Amino acid sequence: ARAADPAIAVKPWMQELGDGVDTSPYGMPSEYEAHVKRRNVEWLTADTVSSINFTPLHELDGIITPNGLCFERHHAGVARLDPREYRLMINGLVDTPMVFTLEDLMRFPRENHVYFLECAANSGMEWRGAQLNGCQFTHGMIHNVMYTGVPLRLILEEAGVRTAGKWLLPEGADASAMTRSVPLEKAMDDCLVAFKMNGEALRPEQGYPVRLVVPGWEGNMWVKWLRRIEVGDQPWHHREETSKYTDLLADGSARRFTWEMDAKSVITSPSPQAPITHGKGHTVITGVAWSGRGTIPRVDVTLDGGINWHQARMSGPSLEKSMHRFYYEFDWDGSPLLLQSRAHDSTGYVQPTKDMLRKIRGENSIYHNNGIQTWAINAEGIAENVEIS
Ligand code: MTE
Ligand code: CO
Structure with missing residues (x-):
């Protein structure tokens, strides 16, 4: 038998009335979601006026970015x-x-x-x-x-x-x-x-x-x-x-004039800000993929740094030049993982590795990096940004 779970008991919010309809005429997220926000990287730009902040992809699901979380x-x-x-x-x-x-x-x-x-x-x-x-x-x-x-x-x-x-x-x-x-x-x-x-x-x-x-x-x-x-x-x-x-x-x-954004994908969970906290067993991997040239009919996921690839499950609308959502469910045995995702777009183009990109474009680039991202997951479920070759 399991120990009694205090969370199943009657709670204060079951015993008192909540806020009326006029309390928040423009609705805001739950106070428990306050960590879901845009963030910047302080050393990246000299000041916050000519700058950038980032969409919290690791907290989102589906394909639509809520207005208040769109990067600036x-x-x-x-x-x-x-x-x-x-x-x-x-x-x-x-x-x-x-x-x-x-x-x-x-x-x-x-x-x-x-x-x-x-x-x-x-x-x-x-x-x-x-x-x-x-x-x-x-x-x-x-x-x-x-x-x-x-x-x-x-x-x-x-x-x-x-x-x-x-x-x-x-x-x-x-x-x-x-x-x-x-x-x-x-x-x-x-x-x-x-x-x-x-x-x-x-x-x-x-x-x-x-x-x-x-x-x-x-x-x-x-x-x-x-x-x-x-x-x-x-x-x-x-x-x-x-x-x-x-x-x-x-x-x-x-x-110059490299306007079209090439196909790209990333696993959003697990990822460094979204570690695996439940231990081994049934685990859900999810992420997003997109292409400036069309739709994403397929995404592959690897658990071992690219030795074996598995086709992910796409879910949600598949629209031209829009984000796509993918999932891959598996039983985690608790051993370290090297997670990657690889997008295929509707033109047949396949997302390259970072090494493949650097072979063609050298080391000087900043812009247009659509290389495959790797997250190393350790036995505790902690994820880290790594590169493998
Ligand atoms: N338009 C104006 N007028 N001023 C700007 O600084 N930044 C551009 C573009 N349009 C910019 C602009 C850049 S570099 C990007 S990536 C996008 O706006 C960012 O759009 P967002 O702030 O809606 O994310
Ligand atoms: Co820009």
Whole structure:
């Protein structure tokens, strides 16, 4: 017989009335979930204004990132725009330069799509070896949200792009006036001018009231607080596409315009911030996978550092350029494990090892690291970020 469990007894919350409906008009998570939050890495940036924090992937399940937990990356702090003074200007190589208010944008036909946004610098600190202990820090520059917005194509058609117009320059209204060159074909294909995330208005951190959504492409191009789109005949070669977000190769040349995010995955639990606490026996492994080129039909999981691979179980919607959730259940005998996951995307591409990536791209890279992640689990269930070759 088992010892009596005091948790099954009558508790205070069964004996007194709870809060009424007006106590929290905007709902917040349980006080017991206060540890589930965005975190930064203090030494990574000189200050918190031009900085980054990370999504707590190890605490999440399913595929949607809650709005308050979406990682933030901004170059000049969070702009606090008054929506009544919001304007979107379209200028350059168009028949009719135009200025739209927020209300004007809402009168276009709108669409709903779930997309991941991954910063090209995600996992950048891991390029030369295992460094940060937690998937929040190694892989947390990503969020996956349902956007409501107007296809950029409709707005461009309203202004009339001239034949010479081949490139766009979206510009942010924050103090960094962020700009990136976006090819016209992408804009006409699936870009959105978005004003809602997960059903409610964008959060200030995510670009309230309007951001550009560039599905499957590096997060830097998703200009927040979008104020202007200039149409031009060639790329602008601004800071964010020359000195930043390029990949310095071993021969000293730099790879540019690597917009599409390659297929990638990570085991979110167990992981360094989410150890196995129940001892040996039935154990659930879970994680996320995504590709900027389509869907993820398959993820493999290994328990022994890649000697044997097992096909994971996918669960939840499988949407283009969106996060996918996988599970692998097994009986843990309590011996040390080397956990890895490997994503296959709908184009047939298979996520490479970090060694394979470094063989092609050298040691200098920061951006676009989609290599396979390894967690070493010891007999106590403690997980550590390691690299194996
Ligand atoms: N847009 C503006 N206006 N200013 C910025 O600093 N940062 C970019 C992009 N858009 C940025 C911006 C970068 S590098 C990334 S990765 C994403 O926004 C981050 O989006 P998030 O803060 O919603 O996670
Ligand atoms: Co970024």
